[in-house]
Amino acid sequence: MSEVCAVCGEKLSKYGNRQLKDGILCRNCVKLASPWLNDDDYLARDAEAIRKHLEYREKNKEVLKNFEQEREVDGKYSLYLDEDNRQFVISKRKDFRKDNADVLSYEELEELAIFEQKYMEEDGKVDILMDIRLHNPEIDNICFRVNEFPGMERDSEEYNQTLEQAFRYLNAFDGEEGIDFEQTEGE
Ligand SMILES: [Zn+2]
Numbered sequence: 001m002s003e004v005c006a007v008c009g010e011k012l013s014k015y016g017n018r019q020l021k022d023g024i025l026c027r028n029c030v031k032l033a034s035p036w037l038n039d040d041d042y043l044a045r046d047a048e049a050i051r052k053h054l055e056y057r058e059k060n061k062e063v064l065k066n067f068e069q070e071r072e073v074d075g076k077y078s079l080y081l082d083e084d085n086r087q088f089v090i091s092k093r094k095d096f097r098k099d100n101a102d103v104l105s106y107e108e109l110e111e112l113a114i115f116e117q118k119y120m121e122e123d124g125k126v127d128i129l130m131d132i133r134l135h136n137p138e139i140d141n142i143c144f145r146v147n148e149f150p151g152m153e154r155d156s157e158e159y160n161q162t163l164e165q166a167f168r169y170l171n172a173f174d175g176e177e178g179i180d181f182e183q184t185e186g187e
Pocket residue numbers: 005006007008009010025026027028029030
């Protein structure tokens with residue numbers, strides 16, 4: 001196994017690395033990549049694909065400069081909408097520019113789904129997840145937990161508020177054509 005990052009060539013640190021198809025990506029390169037890439041996304045990509053991804057991330061900084069935050073759906077993850085440019089960003093941080101949050105377009109939206117994930121061991125506990133499928137060459141899926149802390153009692157006050165929150169994300173794109181809206185119960 002190589003001891004250096006397959007993309008930047010720096011020595012690997014002990015933690016925060018990701019396994020790629022053909023090598024290992026260092027923590028610093030991971031920080032530059034989109035936060036929406038998961039372990040499987042990294043495994044499916046080789047060093048060359050990550051180099052291209054990091055170039056895309058550099059360009060995203062420029063695109064963000066023209067992003068006008070006209071509407072906002074506040075939450076653990078906030079959704080910011082630029083309705084004139086038909087673009088949106090989703091970020092965990094208020095300072096989404098500093099975070100270089102990915103700018104996505106309405107046209108790239110394929111499916112918005114709210115689903116409930118059950119906890120097998122803890123009977124009755126659930127999470128509500130927001131799952132967004134995209135036609136985007138770099139990010140094909142955004143999935144995040146809407147509730148602040150994992151595991152809620154079903155039909156509790158927190159559960160109902162979380163579901164309302166999930167619908168606020170969904171409704172932000174209400175009226176858009178060609179998007180599938182779904183609400184499903186997971187296993
Ligand atoms: Zn690196």
